Amino acid sequence: MQKNNALKSKSLLLGITGGIAAYKAAELVRLLVKAGIDVQVVMTSAACQFITPVTMQALSGKPVFIEMWDSSVGNGMPHIELSRNADVILVAPASADFLAKLVQGRADDLLSTLCLARDCPLLVAPAMNKQMWENPATQRNITQLKADGISLLGPDSGEQACGEIGLGRMLEAEALFALVNAHFTPKLLAGKRVLITAGATLEMIDPVRAITNLSSGKMGYAIAQAAADMGAIVTLVSGASALNAPKNVNTIKAESADAMYSAVMSNVLNQDIFISVAAVADYRPVVQHQDKIKKNTSSLTLELTPNKDILAEVASLPNAPFCVGFAAETENLLAYAEAKRKAKKLPLIVANLANDAMGSDENSVTLLDKNGAHPLERAPKTTIAKLLLAHVFSML
Numbered sequence: 072m073q074k075n076n077a078l079k080s081k082s083l084l085l086g087i088t089g090g091i092a093a094y095k096a097a098e099l100v101r102l103l104v105k106a107g108i109d110v111q112v113v114m115t116s117a118a119c120q121f122i123t124p125v126t127m128q129a130l131s132g133k134p135v136f137i138e139m140w141d142s143s144v145g146n147g148m149p150h151i152e153l154s155r156n157a158d159v160i161l162v163a164p165a166s167a168d169f170l171a172k173l174v175q176g177r178a179d180d181l182l183s184t185l186c187l188a189r190d191c192p193l194l195v196a197p198a199m200n201k202q203m204w205e206n207p208a209t210q211r212n213i214t215q216l217k218a219d220g221i222s223l224l225g226p227d228s229g230e231q232a233c234g235e236i237g238l239g240r241m242l243e244a245e246a247l248f249a250l251v252n253a254h255f256t257p258k259l260l261a262g263k264r265v266l267i268t269a270g271a272t273l274e275m276i277d278p279v280r281a282i283t284n285l286s287s288g289k290m291g292y293a294i295a296q297a298a299a300d301m302g303a304i305v306t307l308v309s310g311a312s313a314l315n316a317p318k319n320v321n322t323i324k325a326e327s328a329d330a331m332y333s334a335v336m337s338n339v340l341n342q343d344i345f346i347s348v349a350a351v352a353d354y355r356p357v358v359q360h361q362d363k364i365k366k367n368t369s370s371l372t373l374e375l376t377p378n379k380d381i382l383a384e385v386a387s388l389p390n391a392p393f394c395v396g397f398a399a400e401t402e403n404l405l406a407y408a409e410a411k412r413k414a415k416k417l418p419l420i421v422a423n424l425a426n427d428a429m430g431s432d433e434n435s436v437t438l439l440d441k442n443g444a445h446p447l448e449r450a451p452k453t454t455i456a457k458l459l460l461a462h463v464f465s466m467l
């Protein structure tokens with residue numbers, strides 16, 4: 072677990088709503104308190120059906136608030152008093168109903184009123200059945216919450232209490248702790264210069280045909296946006312991708328492996344971190360035909376030549392930046408990824424199954440460094456990006 076001395080002066084209000092994921096809140100409180108964060112728990116009446124206030128009081132060391140009116144609070148208004156003492160409010164789990172309340176500005180219980188009356192950041196960790204998460208109403212609410220400046224942590228994907236498998240389950244306690252840690256750490260990458268590659272490369276055969284792959288660029292773009300949000304000065308060298316350029320990021324288009332190599336080498340000077348996410352083609356045609364090859368009944372033979380290994384060349388520079396590689400494999404994932412990390416002398420490599428990640432909004436990865444393997448459970452790529460950068464920060 073990453074240590075952060077700044078946590079000891081922080082106060083967090085943890086809201087718990089009704090849902091089976093409430094059991095994870097117990098472990099989350101334990102981790103937060105162990106790190107030195109002052110934790111105040113507020114529960115909805117529905118949450119009390121899943122985990123008891125006595126449990127949360129024992130773990131937090133403080134009385135748990137449930138009712139809107141409580142005489143133990145000096146001014147009799149806990150919905151005002153509690154929010155004023157918090158540096159951040161985290162609702163975990165946040166049910167579909169509670170997310171709807173936040174969008175509508177409803178204040179019909181203590182927790183929803185606290186969120187409405189707050190003057191501190193609000194983080195929510197959604198937790199619900201996959202059909203509830205995918206429902207258009209919930210997705211509209213998620214869009215509005217983001218527009219209102221509320222940060223979403225997750226959700227995760229996997230087996231749910233109902234027996235179904237999909238997106239909607241709450242992140243595990245350790246992942247939530249890491250994200251709270253990142254939130255409390257002032258701009259983890261402030262002032263750092265970060266160079267990132269993303270997307271697929273196109274190796275042209277003729278004007279209308281190319282050798283390429285299924286990479287969407289979503290992982291690299293998510294990392295670029297997260298790095299910018301963490302205060303970094305980010306340059307993104309993007310191969311073929313239909314995604315919109317990340318905000319506050321210098322984006323350079325480079326669709327072939329050669330173009331990407333040139334763009335990277337032209338911008339690598341004085342970079343602090345280089346993250347090679349792009350799915351760069353290993354080979355390109357020796358001959359690129361100027362005119363379209365006409366179809367006929369005979370077979371077509373292409374002679375291929377290797378492309379330059381961008382990551383290996385950057386890692387071998389005299390004053391190389393901190394290099395992070397990605398290894399997309401179809402078998403022997405950890406063995407192949409670790410061999411790649413050692414061969415290219417990388418401090419960190421991210422391993423994932425190619426057929427599980429390409430084109431998807433989610434990913435499940437394992438971070439490999441000199442201290443071993445650090446698996447991250449399946450989650451949206453935006454969440455994976457934040458957890459990856461938090462790990463990079465801890466290594467720096």
